[in-house]
Amino acid sequence: MTVINSDRVLAARAFITDRDVCLLEWLHDHQVLTIEQITAALYDARKTATDRLLRLYRLGILERFQHTTPGRRTLYYVLGLLGAEIVAALRGDPTPRAAEVVARQRRIAMSPHLAHLRGVNQFFIDLIAHARHTPDAGVMRWWSERQCAEPLRFGSVSMHRVRADGHGIYAEGQRRIAFFLEYDRGTESVPLLLDKLKRYEQLTAQGGPAWPVLFFLPDRARERQLHQQLGRGLVATPVATATREALRTERCVADGIWLPVGMQERPYRLIELDTFSDPADDAALARLDRRPFTQR
Structure with a gap:
């Protein structure tokens, strides 16, 4: 009989890697990273990074947005709700409320200092x-x-x-x-x-x-x-x-x-x-x- 853990943070422990944890902590401390930055710092190939980030996004661990400047469109990643909950558990901090996480994501995406x-x-x-x-x-x-x-x-x-x-x-x-x-x-x-x-x-x-x-x-x-x-x-x-x-x-x-x-x-x-x-x-x-x- 397979027991499925009902707590999503505990369930996430089964598939997040040390590299994922490093990325989540960076996003907590430094707010936002582009796909190019994440690839350069943590991966050897763009496709490997893209595939992994897409999975983390679909699981709610990461959130993302696009920002367009003349001649360039850039994909940015920030912490998703589950990612924020994982970092809080890792650091012994209170579990963040969903509204707080969404507000943070919006502030970053709309910041004039991006x-x-x-x-x-x-x-x-x-x-x-x-x-x-x-x-x-x-x-x-x-x-x-x-x-x-x-x-x-x-x-x-x-x-x-x-x-x-x-x-x-x-x-x-x-x-x-x-x-x-x-x-x-x-x-x-x-x-x-x-x-x-x-x-x-x-x-x-x-x-x-x-x-x-x-x-x-x-x-x-x-x-x-x-x-x-x-x-x-x-x-x-x-x-x-x-x-x-x-x-x-x-x-x-x-x-x-x-x-x-x-x-x-x-x-x-x-x-x-x-x-x-x-x-x-x-x-x-x-x-x-x-x-x-x-x-x-």
């Missing part, structure tokens, strides 16, 4: 995809703006005024680089970018980590303008810039596209920025973080 969110997530997806195919490389941490702002994420130092677009730790061999990301679409004035940097400097002055602030810019003209402004005064926090334009000739954001402010004799690889950074080893993180350091 392109910015997609760009921020693309930065980390590029790193993860690079690490998948690079021996001894790995993304040790990927935190969203919301996660960075949570109390005690960085010990007693508050991040609520900084509002980083993201925070990550990337490793190659025995080297690690921790960083904050500022993803710039070119829609804000350069003085506003400088004001953001002042907040990071205040964070460092209050005992926060002196990790590089990475300004990821749309083009070289914007990069030159920012460096000119930063070169007029002393910068107390490590800063490096790179452009999406540079990715036309390089493979990804881990490559030699980063120009540290004040050290522009050559582009640096991402991992090489650890030279200008506070350490991001386990001991340093344990002193700073109130939450356990774990490698995903």
Whole structure:
């Protein structure tokens, strides 16, 4: 006699994989990913990803929507109700109400900041995809703006005024680089970018980590303008810039596209920025973080 479990979360345990769980947790923390991003980070073939995502969608684990821009139609995935319930069970959180999940899906799909969110997530997806195919490389941490702002994420130092677009730790061999990301679409004035940097400097002055602030810019003209402004005064926090334009000739954001402010004799690889950074080893993180350091 076959007993069918009447609880849908318990029933889902029979067919969700570790890869599925990873995706669900990413969607919980980072809201939305495109099919291209999911394929690059977790799969070796587009068809394999498409087939699996379609099954998860039909089961209510994922939800999806299309967004059309001139010349391009993109398929986005978010958590479905069952997916949200699974993540809540995994993390020991209260079971979300259906209306809450639907409201979240609608907010994401209709957000005027969808392109910015997609760009921020693309930065980390590029790193993860690079690490998948690079021996001894790995993304040790990927935190969203919301996660960075949570109390005690960085010990007693508050991040609520900084509002980083993201925070990550990337490793190659025995080297690690921790960083904050500022993803710039070119829609804000350069003085506003400088004001953001002042907040990071205040964070460092209050005992926060002196990790590089990475300004990821749309083009070289914007990069030159920012460096000119930063070169007029002393910068107390490590800063490096790179452009999406540079990715036309390089493979990804881990490559030699980063120009540290004040050290522009050559582009640096991402991992090489650890030279200008506070350490991001386990001991340093344990002193700073109130939450356990774990490698995903």
